[in-house]
Each structure stands twice: as C-alpha cells, then as structure tokens.
Amino acid sequence: MxxxxxxxxxxxxxxxxxxxxxxxxxxxxxxxxxxxxxxxxxxxxxxxxxxxxxxxxxxxxxxxxxxxxxxxxxxxxxxxxxxxxxxxxxxxxxxxxxxxxxxxxxxxxxxxxxxxxxxxxxxxxxxxxxxxxxxxxxxxxxxxxxxxxxxxxxxxxxxxxxxxxxxxxxxxxxxxxxxxxxxxxxxxxxxxxxxxxxxxxxxxxxxxxxxxxLNMTADHSLCSQVHQCVTELPAHKDVDLTVAAVTKVGSELRIDIDMRLEQQQLIAPKDIEQTRTQLNKKLNHLPYKCQLHLSLVG
The missing domain is CATH 1.20.1510.10 (Cation efflux protein transmembrane domain)
Known part of the structure; x- marks a missing residue:
C-alpha cells in the first residue's frame, strides 16, 4: 500500500x-x-x-x-x-x-x-x-x-x-x-x-x-487474475512459467512461480529480473502489494 x-x-x-x-x-x-x-x-x-x-x-x-x-x-x-x-x-x-x-x-x-x-x-x-x-x-x-x-x-x-x-x-x-x-x-x-x-x-x-x-489459497477470482497475467506474459523459448501458489495475507498478495527450464539449459540473471519486472507490471492493477517468489525448476 x-x-x-x-x-x-x-x-x-x-x-x-x-x-x-x-x-x-x-x-x-x-x-x-x-x-x-x-x-x-x-x-x-x-x-x-x-x-x-x-x-x-x-x-x-x-x-x-x-x-x-x-x-x-x-x-x-x-x-x-x-x-x-x-x-x-x-x-x-x-x-x-x-x-x-x-x-x-x-x-x-x-x-x-x-x-x-x-x-x-x-x-x-x-x-x-x-x-x-x-x-x-x-x-x-x-x-x-x-x-x-x-x-x-x-x-x-x-x-x-x-x-x-x-x-x-x-x-x-x-x-x-x-x-x-x-x-x-x-x-x-x-x-x-x-x-x-x-x-x-x-x-x-x-x-x-x-x-x-493459515496461508490458504486465495479466492478463485484472485487466482484467476494471477494465472491470466502469467499466461499473457511473452514466452521465453527456454523457460515455462507455472503459478505454484497464490496466498493473500492482509494487503499483500504472495505469489510463488516456478520457472521450469528445459534439460541442460541455463538462464541468465538478467532474464530472471526481466521476467520479474514484466510480471510486476502485469500485476500492478491488483489492489494489493504483490510479492513475487521465482523458483528455478530443472
């Protein structure tokens, strides 16, 4: 806020x-x-x-x-x-x-x-x-x-x-x-x-x-909006983004996203930060303080 x-x-x-x-x-x-x-x-x-x-x-x-x-x-x-x-x-x-x-x-x-x-x-x-x-x-x-x-x-x-x-x-x-x-x-x-x-x-x-x-999953409407934002993000040829969890705690919306890499592939730190920036822009319309947690999954 x-x-x-x-x-x-x-x-x-x-x-x-x-x-x-x-x-x-x-x-x-x-x-x-x-x-x-x-x-x-x-x-x-x-x-x-x-x-x-x-x-x-x-x-x-x-x-x-x-x-x-x-x-x-x-x-x-x-x-x-x-x-x-x-x-x-x-x-x-x-x-x-x-x-x-x-x-x-x-x-x-x-x-x-x-x-x-x-x-x-x-x-x-x-x-x-x-x-x-x-x-x-x-x-x-x-x-x-x-x-x-x-x-x-x-x-x-x-x-x-x-x-x-x-x-x-x-x-x-x-x-x-x-x-x-x-x-x-x-x-x-x-x-x-x-x-x-x-x-x-x-x-x-x-x-x-x-x-x-208890960190239960946020309501269906919020989860749908988050999933839509992630889906609309420009695709990276070597990375597949998956929403792992969406929880709401007070005025914060905590979002865990898995960045699944293809076998033997590497991703540059600048690409991770670019993905984070793009996600934050997409989620900016939500009336919450969004906290993104990106996890690399092989």
Missing amino acids: SSKNTRAERRILIYSALLTLAFAVGGIALGHWVGSMVILFDGAYSLISLVLTLLSLLAATLIARPSSQRFPRGLAALEPIVIAIKATVILGLVCISIYSAIMAILDGGREINTFVATLFGLINVIGCAFGWALIAKKNQTVGSGLIQAEVLQWQMDTLISIAVLLGFISAWVLIQTPLAAFAVYADPVMMLLMAGYFLKVPVLMLKQALSEL
Whole structure:
C-alpha cells in the first residue's frame, strides 16, 4: 500500500472511531434511561467497535513500517489477526445478547418507553447509514482490509438500528391494540431475532481471517487474475512459467512461480529480473502489494 493510501487509511479509521464514540455514549446512556436491552446492545456494540477501531489504527501504523531484520516479510499478518480479534469479540457479544434475550423472555419481558426509543432508533438509522456509506465510498480508492472490516461493522450497526426502529414501531402499535400485554416481549424478542440473524457476519469475518493466517489459497477470482497475467506474459523459448501458489495475507498478495527450464539449459540473471519486472507490471492493477517468489525448476 502506498504512503498516500496509508495516510488515507489512518484518517478514515480516526473518523470511524470518533463517530463510533458518539453512538456508543448515546446508546448506552439512552438504553439505561428507557430500559431497553436492544438499545443497550447497540451502544455496547458501538463501544466495542470503538476499541476495535483503535486496534485497527494501531495495526495500520505498524503495517506501514518497512520490513526489518526481525520481521523480514513485514507485518502484513497483523491485518488478519486484528480482523480475527474483531470477529471473535463481536461473536461473543452476539452470543451474550442471545442469552440475555432468552432470560428476559423467561422473566416476563421488559417495559420500555416506546416513544423515546423510536425517536432514538430513527436518529440512529440515519447516522449509521451515513457512516456506513461514507466509509465504504472512501475505501473504494484505498482498498484496505482493515477499513473493509470497519465497513462490515457499520453495515451491521445500520441493519441493527433498522431492526431496532421497526421493533419499537411494532411495540408502539401493539400497545394501541387489545394485545398490549404482549408489548413487554417486543424488546427481548427483537433482540433475539436480530442477534440470531447477525451471527453470520462475525463468522464470515473470522473464516476469512483464519484462511489468511493459515496461508490458504486465495479466492478463485484472485487466482484467476494471477494465472491470466502469467499466461499473457511473452514466452521465453527456454523457460515455462507455472503459478505454484497464490496466498493473500492482509494487503499483500504472495505469489510463488516456478520457472521450469528445459534439460541442460541455463538462464541468465538478467532474464530472471526481466521476467520479474514484466510480471510486476502485469500485476500492478491488483489492489494489493504483490510479492513475487521465482523458483528455478530443472
């Protein structure tokens, strides 16, 4: 990632952290006031998101450092590590929320101030949608995995806020009917349905991060693009290029290529460097820092 993109990445993460702080304070304070576990969950999620965003900011700063003798391949692996931590924490919060919702239902539900809660829900939806759209748009030019994780967090927060708003509107409507006695179950049931639905978001984040940490093969689309670039390279009469492995670790794309020589043939060092230069030019359009490893195979 270029230094310009690195600076842009930091600015976006700082903006995300400040916006998250505002939602966290507002959600937790109002959740206590109106007695809504859903609003409390939303505030707690925002607070945890803030801590995780600060962790992402630290990781982005460390990743930007040049490789050293201690870390000869750089610190690109910090990105999937941070994403894995984020996914695990969010997954834990969702599981705790499911448990709390079940206990609230068994205890006879929870009464809430539906008017105040609905007003908060509307403001929250607008604010979260704005944050989600803005950060996603900015990441189109940066292409950062850390910011993409932020985008997923804001997407999840926006959808949570929409579910909260619809749930409070439903509770208010229910109070106006002969079924008003069941309105106390609206908050925990809404929490249960919402948390259950969003289980898949941190699970997918964790799966992707672990695949990178375990150096699993990159997704099919990336592999196809790399294979196409190698295929389009001008052929050398004595060398056959074969893609041995393509792995993605954070913002780095690590590509192992076998240079298979015909029997009794030699290749000049300048030809190897020329091949490396041509490959780098071909792969330059990919939104990753490509690391090429060329191996001579007899």
